[in-house]
Amino acid sequence: MKSKHETLYLFEGKVKFSIEDDEGNLNDIIVTPGDEPVIVTPGRRHRMEALENSKFFEVSTPELDDVVRLSDDYARKSGD
Numbered sequence: 001m002k003s004k005h006e007t008l009y010l011f012e013g014k015v016k017f018s019i020e021d022d023e024g025n026l027n028d029i030i031v032t033p034g035d036e037p038v039i040v041t042p043g044r045r046h047r048m049e050a051l052e053n054s055k056f057f058e059v060s061t062p063e064l065d066d067v068v069r070l071s072d073d074y075a076r077k078s079g080d
Helices: none
Strands: 006-012 015-020 026-031 038-040 046-050 055-060
Touching: 015 038
Parallel strands: none
Antiparallel strands: 006 038, 006 055, 015 026, 015 046
16 A cells, blocks of 8 residues: 555454554554554555454545555455
């Protein structure tokens, strides 16, 4: 993500978010419904892992093709 800004709110379930901090380290946080939204600013590496069946809302800026995949368990290409 070079431009895209995301806000992620967990509605149902339990998710582990791995989010890059200012020093470039990935930090894991466990999010449950009612927790504050997770904010992903442009350029931050991040990953989501559902720990149980989950539903979340993503609100983001409109750059739909602004995806850079560093790794992907589902073998998608960047922009897919």
